[in-house]
Amino acid sequence: MSTLTVTRAVHLPKVGTVLSLLVVAFVVAAALVPGLLVDGSPTAIDLKSTLEAPSWAHPFGTDDAGRDLFTRVVHGARESLGIGLGATALAFVIAIGLGFTAALAGRVVDAAITRVLEVAFAFPALLLALLVIAVRGPSLATSIAAVGIGSAPGYARMIRGQVLAVRQAGFIEAAAALGHGWFTVIRRHLFPNAMRPLVAVATLGVGQSIVWASALSFLGLGVAPPSSEWGALLDAGRLHITTSWWLEILPGVVIVLVAISVTSLGRTLQNRLGGAAR
Amino acid sequence: MTTVDDRPVGRADRVSGTTELLRVENLRVSFGATEVVGGISFTARPGQCLAIVGESGSGKSVTARTLVGLTGPGARVSADRIDLAGADLLHTTERAWRGLRGRQIGFVLQDALVSLDQLRRVGDEVAEPLKLHRWGNRAARAAKAVELLASVGVPEPEVRAQQRPYELSGGLRQRALIASAIALDPPLLIADEPTTALDVTVQAQVLDLLAASKERGTSIILISHDLSVVARLADEVAVMRDGHIVEHGPAGQVLHDPRHDYTRMLLAAIPSEHTRGTRLSGTATTVQRARRQVDRGRPVLEARHLTKVFRGPDKVDRTVVDDVSFELFGGETLGIVGESGSGKTTTARIALAILEATSGEVLLRGEPWSALSTDRRRPLRKQVGVVYQDPLSSFDPRWSVGRIVTDALATGRRPPSSKTEARDRAVRLLEQVGLTGAHLASSPLRLSGGQRQRVAIARALAPEPSVIVCDEPVSALDVSIQAQVLDLLTDLQDELGVSYLFISHDLGVIHHVSDRILVMKDGRVVEHGTATEVFERPRHPYTRQLLTAVPRLGSA
Structure with missing residues (x-):
């Protein structure tokens, strides 16, 4: 049987990918060393210059306490990104536990976990998150827990499907036929191969978690002021939206830009890795 | 199937006897910088079968696809001539191709499960070319589809026509595909590996079917990797290798008195009752090997x-x-x-x-x-x-050849005690199966089919x-x-x-x-x-x- 030889196009990174990388690099830098990007303190009050529109001195303008909004956005990156990463990590820990148990622990356990996941899946993730906050009260840790638990069921279902698919693979049987124990086979073959396509999904999840965390803060259910977490900034700016648009629009643009960038990188990664089951 | 009225294309307008139906001269096909077909010429005659034989990558399937205008995107096709019954195929537009496929040229692919639409009834699939070429009305086409299925030896054709492809066995699907290809009784039938996925007994039936079609005057171009399948049907055989025809002649001569070394090698490589106890690969003479000892004590x-x-x-x-x-x-x-x-x-x-x-x-x-x-x-x-x-599929896609083999060594009777020993023994195993230490770092994905199977054998041998x-x-x-x-x-x-x-x-x-x-x-x-x-x-x-x-x- 002859095969068609199709020449492969040379992969030049797309403009969008490059821009996304720049945005993400900026946010990571802001989270790690905010002092490198801005001079002042995010909480430095200057009552002489409250609610000033964007200018060279204050690129994002100032808020009702005269705090520089750009400085606050840069300093808020650590919390926003931290919630995004933390929540995704938590979601995956839960999802890996549930997904692998469901796929490997036999029919009864599988049926039980799958039913629970279906019920959880029927709730919007944000609603699940609200439930966690209702129980624990708003804080940074609760935000992470809320968003993490809220997004776990979706990942758990994906992981279960991946494990079931990889379990059928020839190399799993081949490893068992060599005399490897079941635990070794899971650790060496099943886990890495089932999780590989989910790397991209996890990246997508970070962007989504940042948006959700912001939504919670906006509702006053996330991180409390004077924190400059991006959702909290939106919440604070809400009162002045008719007079000082920048307090609402500019942090909003930042959130959207970061979410789009992370998601776009996730997609690129997904295509490179050959795609995940969705 | 013999009444003239049935036929959308009468036999009368076909050139008969020994005149050629299809003439291809100096056909070249390339994808980008890679030339996959490098200037081949052949002809096909009514009532005759030309077999194009070759291994993977020989360019035989690309040739077949080019003849139905389906070479694929990015392909560059050139030729001095491609004439079908006097008409020029080389400068045919996509629109004109649609008029030719099915009516003038029938095309049978290897994998009937992929080639048939899973969601449509078999009868509709068989009648598809009739519909495309506006043959008869709906009822007439349905009746004709059943008749065609019957003519290719499908039992209970009325029932089968109502079923969907996945409900049929591989042999029946392949026959449905042939029925569809011959629906308009095209003068030229191109069959690309039509029996490769089939069991021997079913293969024999499908070959008989093609032979019957040939008897009725159809010209067949049979693409196959299997010389013994070809022997059953072909009048002429062209052996392809790396995009060139290395040998071309009457079937009897090519199969029994081959002139080219490559053809000889291919023929010698076919395992059969004659080759027991001899080597299949290697050059010229078959070497009688010493029989090994079978220990008839306690069964292993x-x-x-x-x-x-x-x-x-x-x-x-x-x-x-x-x-x-x-x-x-x-x-x-x-x-x-x-x-x-x-x-x-x-x-x-x-x-x-x-x-x-x-x-x-x-x-x-x-x-x-x-x-x-x-x-x-x-x-x-x-x-x-x-x-x-x-x-x-039996190798973890993330693992290198070296890791696959050393992993198997570790499960064996004598697990290696150090990394150096593991590496040395892996190299020795690879050499034993005809590979080298240079393959240790390769991914199986980048090896050829034969090399992959050698790695699999090395892995099986590793635990002794x-x-x-x-x-x-x-x-x-x-x-x-x-x-x-x-x-x-x-x-x-x-x-x-x-x-x-x-x-x-x-x-x-x-x-x-x-x-x-x-x-x-x-x-x-x-x-x-x-x-x-x-x-x-x-x-x-x-x-x-x-x-x-x-x-x-x-x-x-």
Whole structure:
């Protein structure tokens, strides 16, 4: 049987990918060393210059306490990104536990976990998150827990499907036929191969978690002021939206830009890795 | 099928006799900078079959696709001439191609499951070319589809026409595809590997069908990798290699008195009753090899009354393996041959103790094997190796060749004590199977099919097993590569005294490698004996039927 030889196009990174990388690099830098990007303190009050529109001195303008909004956005990156990463990590820990148990622990356990996941899946993730906050009260840790638990069921279902698919693979049987124990086979073959396509999904999840965390803060259910977490900034700016648009629009643009960038990188990664089951 | 009224294209307008229907001169096809067909010329005549034979990458399928205007995106096609019954095909627009396909040229592909739309009824699929060429009305087309299905030997054509492709067996699907290709009775039929995925008995029926079509005056271009299939149908044979025709002539001459070394090598590589005990690969003369010693003491592997019952989704029990017993002695090869669904692979999996039998028992060196608990069996696994049909799927895609082999060494009788020792032994194993230490770092993805199977054999050998279960180990390989792998397996057996439980659907391969043979049908062993007994004095009617269905070079 002859095969068609199709020449492969040379992969030049797309403009969008490059821009996304720049945005993400900026946010990571802001989270790690905010002092490198801005001079002042995010909480430095200057009552002489409250609610000033964007200018060279204050690129994002100032808020009702005269705090520089750009400085606050840069300093808020650590919390926003931290919630995004933390929540995704938590979601995956839960999802890996549930997904692998469901796929490997036999029919009864599988049926039980799958039913629970279906019920959880029927709730919007944000609603699940609200439930966690209702129980624990708003804080940074609760935000992470809320968003993490809220997004776990979706990942758990994906992981279960991946494990079931990889379990059928020839190399799993081949490893068992060599005399490897079941635990070794899971650790060496099943886990890495089932999780590989989910790397991209996890990246997508970070962007989504940042948006959700912001939504919670906006509702006053996330991180409390004077924190400059991006959702909290939106919440604070809400009162002045008719007079000082920048307090609402500019942090909003930042959130959207970061979410789009992370998601776009996730997609690129997904295509490179050959795609995940969705 | 003989009334003239039936026919959208009358025979009268066809050139008959020895004049040519299709003339191709200096055809070149390239994709980017790679030339896959490098200037080939041939002709096809009514009532004759031209076979284009070659291995993977020879350019034969691309040639076939070019003749129906489906070379694919990014292809550059050039030729001095491509004429079909006087009309120029080279400068045909896509629109005009649609008028030609089906009506002037029928195209049969290898994989009928992919080529037929899963969601449409078989009858609609068969009638598709009629509809495209505005033949008759809906009712007439439906009737014609049933008639066509009947003409290609599909039993109960009315029922089949209402079914969907996945409800039909491979053989029936292939026939439906042929029915669709000949629906408008095109003067030229191009068949690309039409029987490759089929069982021998079904293959024989499909070849007979094509032969009948040829008798009625159709010109057939048959694309195949299998010289013995070609022998049954072809009047002319063109052997392709790397995009060029290396030999072209009457079938009898090419198959029995080949002029080109490559054709000779291909022919010598075909395993059959004549090649037992000789090398298939290598040059010119076949070397008689010394017979290895078979130890007829206690069997290495023994199966006693194995039965496996599967419960289907319809809650009906199906006995897939039914009372199968065998003994495999040291240094011996036991072949299990059968068609798809005969239970041979299930038997192999039970022998490997990967699948549990419903009843019956497998003994390893006279000790319990299948009856052991998973934990107690695990330390014994090093004694039983396995080689699969598709080596690639049996390798973890993240692992390098080196890691695959050293991992297997670690499970063996003598696990390496250091990294250097593991590496040295892995290199030695790779050399033993005809690879080199340079392959250690490669990913199996970047190896050829033959090299992958060599890695799989190295992995099976690493724990120093006394038995290797080979499940269709050469079925996915080109003839010349198949020959090398079969030679490698026999060399290793001579050297190491390992026993093989060798599963194959290919009677030629089984005859070539086996000392004793089990013939399986519908889960039962219908015949059991030495290779000579089974092949020369078959007692069971099914064995005889199988043997007559096998395509042979002698029939050209």
